[in-house]
Amino acid sequence: MEDTTENKSYTLVIKLGSSSLVDEKTKEPKLAIMSLIVETVVRLRRMGHKVIIVSSGGIAVGLRTMHMDKRPKHLAEVQAIAAIGQGRLIGRWDLLFSQFDQRIAQILITRNDILDWSQYKNAQNTINELLNMGVVPIVNENDTLSVSEIKFGDNDTLSAITSALIGADYLFLLTDVDCLYTDNPRTNPDAMPILVVPDLSKGLPGVNTTGGSGSDVGTGGMQTKLVAADLATNAGVHTLIMKSDTPANIGKIVEYMQSLDLDDANKVKKAYDGDLKELQKTELKKLQALDVPLHTKFIANDNKHHLKNREFWILHGLVSKGAIVIDQGACAALTRKNKAGLLPAGVIDVQGSFHELECVDIKVGRKLPNGEIDPSFPLEIVGKARCNYTSTELTKIKGMHSDLIEEELGYSDSEYVAHRENLAFPPR
Numbered sequence: 001m002e003d004t005t006e007n008k009s010y011t012l013v014i015k016l017g018s019s020s021l022v023d024e025k026t027k028e029p030k031l032a033i034m035s036l037i038v039e040t041v042v043r044l045r046r047m048g049h050k051v052i053i054v055s056s057g058g059i060a061v062g063l064r065t066m067h068m069d070k071r072p073k074h075l076a077e078v079q080a081i082a083a084i085g086q087g088r089l090i091g092r093w094d095l096l097f098s099q100f101d102q103r104i105a106q107i108l109i110t111r112n113d114i115l116d117w118s119q120y121k122n123a124q125n126t127i128n129e130l131l132n133m134g135v136v137p138i139v140n141e142n143d144t145l146s147v148s149e150i151k152f153g154d155n156d157t158l159s160a161i162t163s164a165l166i167g168a169d170y171l172f173l174l175t176d177v178d179c180l181y182t183d184n185p186r187t188n189p190d191a192m193p194i195l196v197v198p199d200l201s202k203g204l205p206g207v208n209t210t211g212g213s214g215s216d217v218g219t220g221g222m223q224t225k226l227v228a229a230d231l232a233t234n235a236g237v238h239t240l241i242m243k244s245d246t247p248a249n250i251g252k253i254v255e256y257m258q259s260l261d262l263d264d265a266n267k268v269k270k271a272y273d274g275d276l277k278e279l280q281k282t283e284l285k286k287l288q289a290l291d292v293p294l295h296t297k298f299i300a301n302d303n304k305h306h307l308k309n310r311e312f313w314i315l316h317g318l319v320s321k322g323a324i325v326i327d328q329g330a331c332a333a334l335t336r337k338n339k340a341g342l343l344p345a346g347v348i349d350v351q352g353s354f355h356e357l358e359c360v361d362i363k364v365g366r367k368l369p370n371g372e373i374d375p376s377f378p379l380e381i382v383g384k385a386r387c388n389y390t391s392t393e394l395t396k397i398k399g400m401h402s403d404l405i406e407e408e409l410g411y412s413d414s415e416y417v418a419h420r421e422n423l424a425f426p427p428r
């Protein structure tokens with residue numbers, strides 16, 4: 001195959017699970033895999049690509065350092081172990097990369113660090129600066145300081161958010177299986193590989209990912225990888241699952257992706273008739289004919305249909321503190337091409353307790369003639385908003401014309417419940 005990757009420069013995020021970096025039983029380092037990753041990343045960098053690594057393994061390395069067999073139950077202990085392990089982990093990466101004079105940088109992040117738009121942009125600027133300096137940023141969750149409310153929870157999600165943050169071209173999820181299968185290949189020898197998913201929003205009929213993590217050190221199994229693929233493809237990032245012990249395959253897969261006509265990914269999605277099974281047979285023949293290694297690729301939404309930076313931040317960077325229920329008319333106005341801001345007249349209910357500019361879910365409901373919410377109409381979350389008013393204020397002004405806000409509250413901060421730039425909806 002012609003090597004088209006030589007000329008174009010891509011931004012690649014490579015996520016490595018704990019199971020790829022430490023032995024699941026002994027927790028000893030898998031130095032051979034780490035070295036191969038380093039060689040691959042150095043090669044990709046020399047070809048002109050920008051590479052970010054999302055590395056798990058902090059806790060597993062900490063357990064080994066402290067001669068502990070199992071993850072402790074108490075949060076403070078896990079956090080202490082993470083602090084011990086993270087230092088060693090980054091030390092190992094630095095030692096290996098330094099053999100090639102390749103500089104690295106450590107970035108430890110929690111959800112708290114991106115809750116503010118300017119902080120989100122700041123994280124973006126810092127990573128971009130490092131990439132421009134020719135450095136390989138190595139990202140992990142700041143497990144030592146994050147508690148459940150501000151946790152990404154798994155590095156698959158963190159890698160998808162990192163990919164969207166920096167507008168990556170590809171996200172590679174490297175793990176201990178070749179690809180996504182119709183069932184857990186560790187327990188079902190008849191599981192069949194899923195090689196291409198043109199449109200994840202159409203679901204994955206016949207695919208079971210409930211098996212959880214395959215190893216003692218992994219988190220989330222395939223389920224969190226599918227969540228990550230959904231987030232990343234919605235943000236315009238092609239997402240791939242492949243085995244971590246042959247990282248040189250990354251280059252081959254990027255070449256193969258380039259040979260596919262994905263410039264108009266929407267055409268690919270439209271052409272997909274939902275017959276996942278048939279598609280896999282054709283794809284397998286193609287991979288075999290071209291000698292491309294097994295992997296799963298999730299095709300990204302194209303430029304016109306992917307979430308823009310700020311929308312992605314609202315939908316996936318922020319944590320919802322409650323919900324507002326809007327009527328169908330308001331929903332149509334907010335989701336049309338030239339979307340409107342949300343006025344109090346369109347709000348029919350307020351759920352939970354939230355402050356001004358905190359993030360809330362947007363649900364669509366129906367009002368009965370007596371003013372009550374129709375209980376037979378299923379409330380569906382359609383998007384997220386940052387509201388100009390608190391839940392208490394909104395409960396008072398819901399359904400009103402904006403002219404009456406001042407009379408009701410004694411002040412009016414805005415005629416809108418949420419401005420256009422504070423509303424976000426997943427691509428449809």
Ligand SMILES: Nc1ncnc2c1ncn2[C@@H]1O[C@H](COP(=O)(O)OP(=O)(O)O)[C@@H](O)[C@H]1O
Pocket residue numbers: 016017018019020174175176177179180181182183184185186207208209210211212213214215217218219220221222
């Ligand atoms: N349908 C499936 N296809 C492939 N693997 C699956 C599936 N369902 C569950 N798994 C499990 O997911 C594991 C990979 O996830 P995980 O252990 O969290 O890895 P990592 O540490 O790389 O994030 C595999 O080892 C496998 O046992």
Ligand SMILES: N[C@@H](CCC(=O)OP(=O)(O)O)C(=O)O
Pocket residue numbers: 016017018019055056057058059060140141143153154155156217218219220221
């Ligand atoms: N941040 C944690 C890893 C969390 C995680 O998602 O692990 P994995 O499923 O192995 O990618 C650590 O460094 O131990």
